[in-house]
Amino acid sequence: MENNSPALPPKQTVKLRINGAEKQLELAPWTSLLDALREHLNLTGTKKGCDHGQCGACTVLVDGRRINSCLTLAMMQEDKEITTVEGLAKDGELHPVQQAFINHDAFQCGYCTPGQICSVIGLVNEGKAKTLDDIRDLMSGNICRCGAYVNIVKVVQEALERSETR
Amino acid sequence: MKNEQIGKATSRVDGRAKVTGEAKYAAEFNVPDLTYGFVVSSAIARGKIKSIDTSKALAVNGVLQVFTHENRPGYVWGDEKYQDKDSPPGSPFRPLYQSEIQFSMQPIALVVAETFELARYGASLVEVAYKQDAFDTNFEANIEKAYVPEKYKSTPPPDPRGKPEKAFADAALQIETEYTHPSEHHNPMEMHASVAVWEKDGKLTVYDKIQGVDNSQQYIANAFGMDKEEVRVISPFVGGAFGSGLRPQYQLFLAVLAARELKRSVKVMLTRQQMFSFGHRPKTTQRLAVGAAEDGKLEAIQHDAFAETSKFEDYSENVITWPGVLYKCDNMKLSHKLVGLDVYTPLDMRAPGGTTGIFALECTMDELAYKAGVDPVEFRLKNYSEKDQNQDKPFSSKELKECYRQGAEKFGWSKRNPEPRSMKEGHNLIGWGMAHGAWEATQKEASAKAVLSPDGKLTVSSATADIGTGTYTVMTQIAADTLGLPLQDVTFLLGDTSLPKSPLEGGSWTVSSVGSAVKAACDKVREKLFKLAQQVENSPLKDAKFEEVRFTDGKISLQQDASKAVTITAALKQNGGESIEEQVDSKPADKQDNYAPYTHAATFVEVKVDEDLGTVKVTRIVSAIAGGRVINPKTARSQILGGMVWGIGVALEEEAVMDNNLGRFMNHDLDKYHVPVNADVHDMEVIFVEEKDDIVNPLGAKGLGEIGIVSVAPAIVNAIFHATGKRVRELPVTLDKLL
Ligand code: FES
Ligand code: FES
Numbered sequence: 044m045e046n047n048s049p050a051l052p053p054k055q056t057v058k059l060r061i062n063g064a065e066k067q068l069e070l071a072p073w074t075s076l077l078d079a080l081r082e083h084l085n086l087t088g089t090k091k092g093c094d095h096g097q098c099g100a101c102t103v104l105v106d107g108r109r110i111n112s113c114l115t116l117a118m119m120q121e122d123k124e125i126t127t128v129e130g131l132a133k134d135g136e137l138h139p140v141q142q143a144f145i146n147h148d149a150f151q152c153g154y155c156t157p158g159q160i161c162s163v164i165g166l167v168n169e170g171k172a173k174t175l176d177d178i179r180d181l182m183s184g185n186i187c188r189c190g191a192y193v194n195i196v197k198v199v200q201e202a203l204e205r206s207e208t209r
Numbered sequence: 210m211k212n213e214q215i216g217k218a219t220s221r222v223d224g225r226a227k228v229t230g231e232a233k234y235a236a237e238f239n240v241p242d243l244t245y246g247f248v249v250s251s252a253i254a255r256g257k258i259k260s261i262d263t264s265k266a267l268a269v270n271g272v273l274q275v276f277t278h279e280n281r282p283g284y285v286w287g288d289e290k291y292q293d294k295d296s297p298p299g300s301p302f303r304p305l306y307q308s309e310i311q312f313s314m315q316p317i318a319l320v321v322a323e324t325f326e327l328a329r330y331g332a333s334l335v336e337v338a339y340k341q342d343a344f345d346t347n348f349e350a351n352i353e354k355a356y357v358p359e360k361y362k363s364t365p366p367p368d369p370r371g372k373p374e375k376a377f378a379d380a381a382l383q384i385e386t387e388y389t390h391p392s393e394h395h396n397p398m399e400m401h402a403s404v405a406v407w408e409k410d411g412k413l414t415v416y417d418k419i420q421g422v423d424n425s426q427q428y429i430a431n432a433f434g435m436d437k438e439e440v441r442v443i444s445p446f447v448g449g450a451f452g453s454g455l456r457p458q459y460q461l462f463l464a465v466l467a468a469r470e471l472k473r474s475v476k477v478m479l480t481r482q483q484m485f486s487f488g489h490r491p492k493t494t495q496r497l498a499v500g501a502a503e504d505g506k507l508e509a510i511q512h513d514a515f516a517e518t519s520k521f522e523d524y525s526e527n528v529i530t531w532p533g534v535l536y537k538c539d540n541m542k543l544s545h546k547l548v549g550l551d552v553y554t555p556l557d558m559r560a561p562g563g564t565t566g567i568f569a570l571e572c573t574m575d576e577l578a579y580k581a582g583v584d585p586v587e588f589r590l591k592n593y594s595e596k597d598q599n600q601d602k603p604f605s606s607k608e609l610k611e612c613y614r615q616g617a618e619k620f621g622w623s624k625r626n627p628e629p630r631s632m633k634e635g636h637n638l639i640g641w642g643m644a645h646g647a648w649e650a651t652q653k654e655a656s657a658k659a660v661l662s663p664d665g666k667l668t669v670s671s672a673t674a675d676i677g678t679g680t681y682t683v684m685t686q687i688a689a690d691t692l693g694l695p696l697q698d699v700t701f702l703l704g705d706t707s708l709p710k711s712p713l714e715g716g717s718w719t720v721s722s723v724g725s726a727v728k729a730a731c732d733k734v735r736e737k738l739f740k741l742a743q744q745v746e747n748s749p750l751k752d753a754k755f756e757e758v759r760f761t762d763g764k765i766s767l768q769q770d771a772s773k774a775v776t777i778t779a780a781l782k783q784n785g786g787e788s789i790e791e792q793v794d795s796k797p798a799d800k801q802d803n804y805a806p807y808t809h810a811a812t813f814v815e816v817k818v819d820e821d822l823g824t825v826k827v828t829r830i831v832s833a834i835a836g837g838r839v840i841n842p843k844t845a846r847s848q849i850l851g852g853m854v855w856g857i858g859v860a861l862e863e864e865a866v867m868d869n870n871l872g873r874f875m876n877h878d879l880d881k882y883h884v885p886v887n888a889d890v891h892d893m894e895v896i897f898v899e900e901k902d903d904i905v906n907p908l909g910a911k912g913l914g915e916i917g918i919v920s921v922a923p924a925i926v927n928a929i930f931h932a933t934g935k936r937v938r939e940l941p942v943t944l945d946k947l948l
Pocket of ligand 2: 149150151152153154155156186187188189190191398448449677
C-alpha cells in the first residue's frame with residue numbers, strides 16, 4: 044500500500060512564536076495556522092467557524108494586526124509575534140477587553156468570543172474607528188450568531204476611550 | 210424569604226472560561242492518539258450510488274480507513290433504533306445504511322486518517338458513480354399536493370370553532386393574504402462535531418455538540434446495540450445551536466462507528482458547507498382569510514399553513530396555533546399541511562413555528578388594521594384575548610397590555626402618523642411598525658442533585674445544556690438563593706450523562722424545568738440543614754419552626770430576629786463530617802393543567818429605507834417582554850437582544866436558496882447565506898414588564914430563549930410598509946422587492 048501512495052508534501056520544521064513562547068513543530072506545509080494552533084498545539088481558544096475567512100471566529104493577532112488564522116499557513120507565520128486569546132491575560136489578570144466582555148455580557152455561547160476579543164484589540168491598534176458606524180463596520184468581519192452585537196459595541200467604545208486616555 | 214441572588218443582574222459564572230479560551234467545545238478534546246474523520250457528501254439529491262471507489266484514498270499514507278455503505282458493519286438497522294427524543298414521525302435517516310441517496314449532500318463516506326489534512330485530502334480522492342433519479346425539491350410546484358400527516362410532531366390543529374366560513378362571508382371587512390417564509394439554516398458559529406474516545410475496556414466517552422447529552426447517549430446505545438453504561442456523553446459548552454443540536458447529527462454516528470471499528474479515538478467536525486446538509490427551518494406558505502366588523506373587531510380567522518418536510522419524516526411545528534392564543538375571535542379554522550420534498554427533514558429552529566406563523570399573522574393583522582383605519586396597538590387591544598381559545602384555558606398570567614403601554618411609550622409611538630410614506634429624511638423613507646407575539650412557557654420533568662459538603666460548598670448538577678442561554682449562571686443563582694450562599698460557594702455542573710436526567714435544552718423550558726428541580730433539591734437540603742441547626746448546642750433555633758427561618762449570608766436565622774442565627778457550617782458539623790446529598794425528580798404541578806402558560810412580547814420598530822437603492826436599515830427596536838420573574842436581568846436581556854438580531858435576519862437577510870436543477874441549497878456558506886453582522890444592528894432596547902405568576906412553576910419564571918424573536922420580523926415588515934407603502938409578503942425583504 045505504501046508504494047501506491049501519492050506523493051505527500053514532506054513535513055518540515057516550523058518555528059512559531061506564540062504568546063511569547065517559542066514553539067517548534069513538525070508540520071506538513073498545508074497546515075493552516077488555525078489547525079496548527081488547535082490540533083498541534085492544543086491552543087483551542089482560537090475557534091473554527093467556517094475555515095474559509097467568512098466568520099472571524101479564528102481571528103488572532105500577528106504582530107498586533109488581526110488576521111483570520113484559517114486563511115494563512117502556519118509556515119508563513121515564522122518569525123512573527125502571534126497572540127491568541129490564551130496569551131492575553133497576564134499573571135492571571137484578564138486583559139481589560141476580556142474583562143469588558145464579561146462586564147457587558149458581550150457573548151452568549153462564547154464561541155465567537157476569542158475572535159471578537161482579538162478583533163477588538165486589533166481594531167484599537169489600527170486607530171481607524173472614529174464613529175459608532177465605524178465601529179460597527181470594522182467589527183463586521185466577526186459574526187456572532189448569538190447576536191451580542193449591541194454589547195460588543197459597548198466593549199469597543201470602552202476600549203477606544205481607554206486607548207485615548209493612555 | 211429574602212431574594213439575595215434571584216433577580217440580580219449577574220455576570221456569567223462561565224464568563225472567565227469563555228474569554229480566556231479555557232471553555233472547551235466538542236471538537237476541542239484532543240485526547241492522545243486522536244484520528245480525524247472527514248465526511249464525503251453526496252453530489253446528487255436522489256438516486257443510488259452505483260459504485261464508490263475508495264482505493265485512491267486508502268493508498269494515501271496516513272489514511273486509516275474509508276467507511277461507506279459497502280463496508281460498514283451490520284448493526285441492528287431498524288427504524289426505531291435510530292429514533293431520538295426529537296424525531297418526527299417517520300423513518301429516520303440512517304447514515305451509511307444503503308446505496309440510496311435521499312437528499313443532496315447526504316453523507317456517503319467517512320475518511321479517517323492520522324491528521325485532519327490527510328483525511329480531507331483522502332476525501333477528495335473518493336470516486337463515486339451515481340445513478341440519478343428524478344427528484345422533487347420545488348416547493349411551489351408541490352404545494353397543491355400538500356397532505357395532512359397521519360401524525361403531527363407538533364400540536365395537531367384544533368377543531369374549528371364557530372362558523373368561520375359564514376362569519377367571513379358576512380364580515381364588513383375582509384382580507385385574504387398569502388405569506389411565504391423561506392428555508393433557513395441555524396448556522397451556530399460552532400460547526401457540529403463529535404469526538405468519540407475509545408477507552409481501553411471498549412467503552413466510549415463521547416464529546417458531542419448536542420442540546421441534551423441523554424439524547425446522544427440513547428441514540429448511540431440503540432444504533433450500536435450498546436448498553437447505556439458503555440457510552441458516556443459529555444458536552445460542557447455548546448457554541449450555539451438554536452435547535453440544530455436537538456437531534457444527534459450524523460457526525461456523531463460516524464465518529465462512533467469509526468472509533469468502534471478502528472479501536473481508536475476519532476474526531477469528526479462538519480464543514481460549514483455541510484452545516485446546510487441537515488435540519489433547517491422549513492419553507493412555509495400561509496394563507497389567511499380574516500374578517501372583521503367596520504371598527505376592526507375580529508369576526509373570522511382562517512389560517513392555513515403549507516410547510517416543507519422530507520420524504521422520510523413528517524416534521525411539523527406550531528405555525529397556525531397563534532391566532533387562537535393572540536386574538537379573541539369566535540370563528541376560527543386552522544390547518545397545517547405538509548409538502549414532502551427530497552430534502553433532509555426540517556428541524557426546530559429558534560421559536561419553531563412561532564417565528565413563521567406570527568410573522569404571517571401579524572403582517573395580516575397590520576393589513577387589516579389599515580383597512581379598518583385603526584391604530585395597530587388599538588387594534589390589538591380591541592381584539593385582546595383573555596384565554597388560549599385553542600385549549601379553552603385562561604392564561605397563567607398575561608401582562609401584554611403593559612408591554613404595549615411601556616413599549617409604545619419608550620418608542621414614542623403616539624407621535625406616529627399612520628399615513629404610509631409620511632416620514633422622510635433626505636432620501637430615506639422612515640417607517641414605524643409594531644407587532645406582538647407569544648411563546649409557550651412549559652415546564653417538563655427534570656431531575657437535579659445538590660451536594661453540600663462539610664466546608665459549606667454546594668455542588669448542584671443536572672444533565673442539561675448551556676447553549677449560550679446562561680444555564681450555568683441562572684442555576685447557580687437559584688441554588689445560591691435557596692440556601693443563602695454566596696455565588697462563589699456554588700458550582701453547577703451540566704452536560705454529562707453521569708448526572709441526573711434532564712429534558713432536551715430547548716423550547717424555552719430549561720429555567721422552568723431544570724430550575725424548578727434545582728430549587729426543589731436545594732429546598733430539601735434546606736430542611737435537613739434546619740434540623741441540624743436545631744441540634745447545635747444551645748441552638749437559638751431550637752424552638753423555631755421551619756417557616757420562621759430564612760437562609761441568608763451563609764446563616765440560618767429567625768426572620769423576626771436576625772441575631773438568632775446558626776451558621777450553615779456550624780449546622781453541617783452536626784452531620785458527622787458528611788455531606789448533605791439530595792436528589793429530586795420534579796414535575797409540573799397538577800394545577801398547571803387548568804391554565805395556559807405563555808410569555809408575551811410587543812415590539813416597536815423604526816426602519817429607514819433608501820428610496821433609490823431599496824436598502825433597509827433597522828435603526829431602532831424596542832421590545833417589551835412579559836416573561837414572569839426574571840432570574841438574571843443581565844443574561845435575560847442578552848437573550849432577548851439575540852432574538853431581536855435574529856428577527857432582523859429573518860426579516861431582511863436569511864434565505865437558503867434551493868436550486869431546483871440540482872436539488873441543493875446553493876448558498877451553503879456564510880458568504881452567501883447572510884446572517885446579521887455588527888453593521889446591521891443599531892439601537893435596541895429591552896423592557897421587562899413586571900409579571901407575577903405563581904402557577905407557571907415554583908419559580909414564577911418563564912423561559913426567554915424564543916420570545917425575543919417572534920414579533921420582530923413582522924414589526925420590521927410592517928414598518929417597511931409604513932415607510933414605503935409596499936406590502937412585501939415574501940421573506941426576506943431584500944432590496945429587489947422594494948424597487
Ligand atoms: S474560521 Fe476563519 S474566518 Fe471563519
Ligand atoms: S457568543 Fe455565540 S456566536 Fe457570539
